[in-house]
Amino acid sequence: MPEYLLLEMIERMSVAATLAFVLSQTSVFRRLINRRTTKSDAVLLTVFFGLVGIMGTYAGIPVNDAIANSRVVGVMAAGLIGGRLMGVSAGIIAGGHRYLLGGFTAFSCALANICEGLLAGMVHRMYPGRPTPWWLALAAGMLGEIMQMAIILLTARPYNMAWDLVREIALPMIVANSLGLAVFMLIIKTAMVAQEKIGAEQSHKALDIANKTLPYLRRGLNAQSSQETAHIILAAAGYDAVAITDTESVLAFAGAESSHHTPAKTNLTTATRQVLATGQMQIARDKAGIGCAYAGCRLASAIIVPLKCADRVIGTLKLYYTRGDGIGQSDIVFAAGLAHLFSTQLELTEIDRQAKMAARAKMKALHAQINPHFLFNTLNTITSLVRTKPDLARELLIKLSAIFRYTLHKTGQNITIDEELAQVRAYLSIEQARHGEKLVITEDIDPSLGHYRIPSLTIQPLVENAIKHGLQPKPEGGSIILKAADCGQAIEISIADNGVGMDLDAHNPLDYPSGESIGLINVHERLYGQYGSNYGLTLASQPGYGTTITLRLPKCLNDEVEDCA
Secondary structure (H helix, E strand, O other): OOOEEEEEEOHHHHHHHHHHHHOOOOOHHHHHHOOOHHHHHHHHHHHHHHHHHHHHHHHEEEOOOOOEOOOOHHHHHHHHHHHHHHHHHHHHHHHHHHHHOOHHHHHHHHHHHHHHHHHHHHHHHOOHHHHOHHHHHHHHHHHHHHHHHHHHHOOOOOHHHHHHHHHHHHHHHHHHHHHHHHHHHHHHHHHHHHHHHHHHHHHHHHHHHHHHHHHOOOOOHHHHHHHHHHOOOOOHOOOOOEEEEOOOEEEEEEOOOOOOOOOOOOOHHHHHHHHHHHHEEEEEOHHHHHHOOOOOOOOOOEEEEEEOOOEEEEEEEEEOOOOOOOEEEEEEHHHHHHHHHHHHHHHHHHHHHHHOOOHHHHHHHHHOOOOOHHHHHHHHHHHOOOOOOHHHHHHHHHHHHHHHHHHHHHHHOOEHHHHHHHHHHHHHHHHHHHHHHHHHEEEEHHHHOOOEEEEOOOHHHHHHHHHHHOOOOOOOOOOEEEEEEEEEEEEEEEEEEOOOOOOOOOOOOOOOHHHHHHHHHHHHHHHHHOOOOOOOEEEEEOOOOOOEEEEEEOOOOOOOHHOOO
């Protein structure tokens, strides 16, 4: 084996490293990290890896009517990153190109590339949802090249030429290409870890800011709350200036160039109006995009994101840099996340405003249902799952959004038991993600009761009470049994837990309310007020053995009490 062949192939590994770096900077790669690749993305990646393989052919070294090449790097990288289909498809592209070049090893090399893509796809299955470790990529590359040499010996003719070729190129290609594949995957993994770290840091920063701004945004979107919020973002996020608007004017501005960007002097820019009209994020990469009429303004780039309440755009959040084209991917992730949290907070504020217009009992029930601690505990749970279980994190986000929308639109209404239970199950899914095996849920629901109506937000506060006061004090957790039974002219729904229990003789929350029993009292008062003294809640409990809350209500098919059974 000539030493020059090994050295030259190792020198050409820089091509693989460069291509890996290029791939890691693309938007397709970012979608691949977040598991949001589309069919077109998969096709683009397959073609990309096939072209990497073709480049490996052209960068190869002619040897005895054949080519010592690095084609395997692109083919096996496709399989290690995208699975068997992508690996085989990239192998067909790169191998098919090699076949068209001719030579006595043309068929052997083409077949070997397809087999190597399949091998890499099988290795990919060992690490679903995660990048293949470099050491496994190294081992897979060595095995793939050994397999290629075996295929050449088995299929290339004349045999003596195949043997001479393998004897000369085997060790250089096995060593150089396996190293090249390991370097390729190491760069990809490093980029993925960096992207995930940025996302986690930005999520943590957004949650911290949202927590600090909660007391102000609970007052609604006005000049005072916006100004306090803008100063908090400016201090925590590292931007040069921050502005907040409603649909008609600038409410607050903090940071660089605030002397001529005061709300009284500033009109809404074209970009801001476009965000208000479309509800889509806009990025201004230069002064023209910002649209400031002041000649000496130093603000040079900005990102503008909509603030929404119940799918209605009610304002914008604007983050500025004094350097041109300063908006990067991390800023986009941060701004979108922060705007989503602010929108949730503002939607909760709207819920509070509507609740104050309703009866006092309904208002308290709403506050018991949605509170900042539940929101942030849930968001922290979702943040911790983003990297390890992205599908579960997405599912919890959808359910969290469903809970908030449900609360906004259904509060104060009578809905079917099926609708109420759907909301309870969404809530329990989030709690089970938080508590894991410490929370076990069992249901025994009579399906024939689903069409009867019940006041909204009736069962969930009772389930929440059971988890918070019954099970959480137990280190080992426990279980909840949710039942709904037909009792003739009435329906009985019970929530039983095996938690710490309580001494009802010493203190019955229904007889002597306290701050911890507001959820129970609100549900009991609403049922009593709507249906009469024969309906409401009853408690059964024993210290150390758990608590059972029984909810009794009439069979109603509409909102008129007179029509109830």
